[in-house]
Amino acid sequence: MPFKRFKIPSIGGVGLGAAFLMANSSIGPGFLTQTTVFTKELLTNFGFVILLSSLIDIGAQLNTWRILTLTNLRAQDFANKVLPGLGYLLSALIVFGGFAFNIGNIAGCGLGMNVLFGISYEQGAFISGVLALTLFWWKEIGSMLDQFTKTLGILKIGLTIFIAWKAQPPILEALQHSIIPVKWSGKAIITIVGGTVGGYLMFSGAHRLLDAGISGKKSESEVNRSAISGIAISGIMRYTLFLATVGVISSGTILSAENPAATVFQKAAGSIGLRIFGIVLWSAAISSVVGASYTAISFFKTFHPFIQKHERIFISIFIMLCTAIFIAIGKPVSLLLAAGYINGLILPIALAIILFGAGQKRIMQDHRHPLWMHIAGWAVVLLMGWMVLV
Secondary structure, eight states: OTTGGGOOOOOOHHHHHHHHHHHHHHSSHHHHHHHHHHHHHHGGGHHHHHHHHHHHHHHHHHHHHHHHHHHTOOHHHHHHHHSTTHHHHHHHHHHHHHHHHHHHHHHHHHHHHHHHHOOOHHHHHHHHHHHHHHHHHHSOHHHHHHHHHHHHHHHHHHHHHHHHHHHOOOHHHHHHHHHSOSOOOHHHHHHHHHHHHSTTHHHHHHHHHHHTTOOSGGGHHHHHHHHHHHHHHHHHHHHHHHHHHHHHHHTTOOOOSSOHHHHHHHHHHHHHHHHHHHHHHHHHHHHHHHHHHHHHHHTTTTTOHHHHHTHHHHHHHHHHHHHHHHHHHOOOHHHHHHHHHHHHHHHHHHHHHHHHHHTOHHHHTTOOOOHHHHHHHHHHHHHHHHHHHO
């Protein structure tokens, strides 16, 4: 059977760590806000957007992770083989998008600590920035990423499931409209896809696998499971938050325009819910800071041995700059909007580069990328490209 190798058995070790790194990087402050805002707009129909977006995400991510690990090339080196200099352009775009988003992630850390401890946003951001630096210097980077992202990922999903249960959503209606929607939104799809696998997010797990030495034909099954698991983890978190939001809105609650996600948690479980929101927000933000910083520097470290040798220092500088800019400016909204658009635009461009290279024997050598995956990947490129342009 041609699809037998895509059976998803249990997954562990680095593969699960890469899946959680990708998922946690996408589940940041923007993830919480986007999900609640679009649920407010589409109500139970947003379930269809989540389902369709997840299918698009799998098409993009599975292609990317398989091709990069088969060739044992990071995205920037792969792009430079497609066309000399293209990897530098791709790196610049992705690092810019990751940098802008990371400022928003630092802001989310500050807000989360403000909710939990009553300290100022700036103080919370500074403490979180120091903690992120400590994590990178405390032990071997790969081991830290795997353990840290798994722990926070399970914590976030568990707490959000509790809130969804307390909110008592109309589950049957939500399931029905997830398959047969009454209405849907192209803007919601492009935003959700861009926020899940756009920009650096599409490459974070693949680069983690390569750093751990997982590459080549022998690792194909593990890469498949890891890529699909990352999308599944992110999708479960988003659908759970969607159910919680629908439940709260169905009770007649009007969500706060400034912080709609906080309203959901507080209405569902009172003051305890607000504290849970603080934990979920901070966990989402700090894991995104770690994932974005690691992935951004992974796009430059192969360009010169000095960068690779001093990876921790460059990651630290990246985190310190993001923290300092947030403390100085304090209003990352415009940067987040710009980064969101850029990440949505980067997805079809980056995936097109990967797919184009996958058709060249001089790059793939003896490896052949399946035709059906080429078709699925180019379908994602065309669909996302069209939605970005319109």
